[in-house]
Amino acid sequence: MTLSQAREKLEKFGQSHVLQYWDELNEEQQEALLAQIDRTDFAVLENCAKRGHTYPRGEFAPMKTMELPEIASKREEFAETGREAIRNGKVAAVLLAGGMGTRLGSDNPKGMYDIGLTKHVYIFQRLIENLLDVVKETEAYPRLFIMTSEKNHDATTAFLKEHDYFGYRSDRVTFFMQDMAPASDYDGRVYMDSKWQISTSPNGNAGWFSSLIKAGLLPLVKEEGIEWMNIFAVDNVLQRIADPVFVGATIRAGVEAGEKVVRKNAPDERVGVVCLEDGRPSIVEYYELSQEMMDARDDKGEPAYNFGVILNYLFRMDALERIAKDTLPLHVVEKKIPHMDENGQTVKPAEPNGCKFEQLVLDMIHQFSDCLPFEVEREREFAPIKNPTGVDSVESARELCKKNGIEL
Numbered sequence: 001m002t003l004s005q006a007r008e009k010l011e012k013f014g015q016s017h018v019l020q021y022w023d024e025l026n027e028e029q030q031e032a033l034l035a036q037i038d039r040t041d042f043a044v045l046e047n048c049a050k051r052g053h054t055y056p057r058g059e060f061a062p063m064k065t066m067e068l069p070e071i072a073s074k075r076e077e078f079a080e081t082g083r084e085a086i087r088n089g090k091v092a093a094v095l096l097a098g099g100m101g102t103r104l105g106s107d108n109p110k111g112m113y114d115i116g117l118t119k120h121v122y123i124f125q126r127l128i129e130n131l132l133d134v135v136k137e138t139e140a141y142p143r144l145f146i147m148t149s150e151k152n153h154d155a156t157t158a159f160l161k162e163h164d165y166f167g168y169r170s171d172r173v174t175f176f177m178q179d180m181a182p183a184s185d186y187d188g189r190v191y192m193d194s195k196w197q198i199s200t201s202p203n204g205n206a207g208w209f210s211s212l213i214k215a216g217l218l219p220l221v222k223e224e225g226i227e228w229m230n231i232f233a234v235d236n237v238l239q240r241i242a243d244p245v246f247v248g249a250t251i252r253a254g255v256e257a258g259e260k261v262v263r264k265n266a267p268d269e270r271v272g273v274v275c276l277e278d279g280r281p282s283i284v285e286y287y288e289l290s291q292e293m294m295d296a297r298d299d300k301g302e303p304a305y306n307f308g309v310i311l312n313y314l315f316r317m318d319a320l321e322r323i324a325k326d327t328l329p330l331h332v333v334e335k336k337i338p339h340m341d342e343n344g345q346t347v348k349p350a351e352p353n354g355c356k357f358e359q360l361v362l363d364m365i366h367q368f369s370d371c372l373p374f375e376v377e378r379e380r381e382f383a384p385i386k387n388p389t390g391v392d393s394v395e396s397a398r399e400l401c402k403k404n405g406i407e408l
């Protein structure tokens, strides 16, 4: 992109300040800035005005979850189907590790966080140890894709290499990077990280499939005969990955997707809740739940919207390819965005100061024609680390690890 093309593009989106320091930059910096202007989608910034708005939703209805007693009664048959799929290389795991983990407040990628007390127990280590249980059970190494972002890619890859992938086979690990979106103030004016760098943040965890395709990994997926992708978050240190019982139950249900869910601990718990929306599977965010939905009961007298997702999904490849071109809602999220101020100094705000733009994997659920909500025991499989202390924190996750006999 030439300088005049860059000027034109920035003017169109009201972002001409990006070139404010052009004359002060050296050749390399100028080149880097032009390349970044070229690849940045400034159109998303117009959505700043929509922050706090929710998308129009369809008609919600309760959705049936496969609950623990039913799973217990069919456990062995599900596990056998799952193990066979894993042994035949049909199941891959996809770790979503592109997030910024701002709430945790560490400068390193979240997976490098050490939750150990008497020894090192890194979050990445915990996840890989969980996956190694399946390796032991099936004698197969599911391909492990790890999504990073340009903000944490080098640190993540170097860390895992240094730790020898915590015992996972390195030739079964494949990294790819997700796309970035610009970050702006509340008026949609993009922030600058430095005189030659536009402030960006990862474009949300729904970007994982398009980024995997962009990284040229689809041929590998086909070559290896991968039929199912198990997507999971970096922060739940107890989750079971490529869990044969979940895989088997989803395959046997003949559906396009499966989602691990936990029984909510309060009607207003801050989790996305499984439901039907206009007859299709969907997830309603906790802030979209009406009082009427919170009070609704099923025929057994149980809350009708009682199961929350834990960001552990199983997606069938053919369905993923079908929905790949669909547009998902864009979420405008208020965040603390470090940036360069008018005096060229870096500012680390204590309070949210602008908008980031994200598409979320939970919105993908509505694109599938069917989905199996699969209950897991929250005490055994749900220990998310979002904050240093309090709810969903290092502290609460440590407690849960101890309860599950994991030495820290």
Ligand code: UTP
Residues within 6 Å of the ligand: 096, 097, 098, 099, 100, 101, 102, 103, 104, 110, 147, 178, 201, 202, 203, 204, 205, 232, 233, 234, 235, 311, 358, 386
């Ligand atoms: P969170 O919603 O907890 O976001 O991500 P986060 O960025 O990690 O943390 P905060 O909100 O800044 O504190 C849930 C999962 O989705 C991944 C995260 O790495 C985590 O596994 N994620 C999130 C991505 O991979 N890419 C993104 O752009 C956002």
